[in-house]
Amino acid sequence: MPRRSLWKGSFVDAFLMGLKNRKDLLLNKKVWSRRSSILPEFLNSTIRIYNGRTFIRCKITEDKVGHKFGEFALTRKRRTWGTPKGKK
Numbered sequence: 001m002p003r004r005s006l007w008k009g010s011f012v013d014a015f016l017m018g019l020k021n022r023k024d025l026l027l028n029k030k031v032w033s034r035r036s037s038i039l040p041e042f043l044n045s046t047i048r049i050y051n052g053r054t055f056i057r058c059k060i061t062e063d064k065v066g067h068k069f070g071e072f073a074l075t076r077k078r079r080t081w082g083t084p085k086g087k088k
Contacts, residue, residue, distance in 0.1 A: 013033035016033065043061070044059075
């Protein structure tokens with residue numbers, strides 16, 4: 001998969017750029033931009049990421065810096081194959 005050019009830098013939505021300097025506003029904030037990268041300024045904050053239906057709470061740690069917000073809010077339900085327990 002082609003990556004974004006290094007000279008452009010990582011993509012962050014304008015809404016999040018305004019919040020990155022204001023740590024107090026970042027606590028429990030709703031984020032719709034799944035394509036934005038997670039910056040080091042977002043460390044140790046809790047953000048709710050929209051997955052198309054609901055908001056998924058996500059705590060930002062060092063391991064998540066550099067990834068996209070959409071990687072941590074799954075959009076599809078997990079389906080198990082076979083018969084459910086108790087039914088025959």
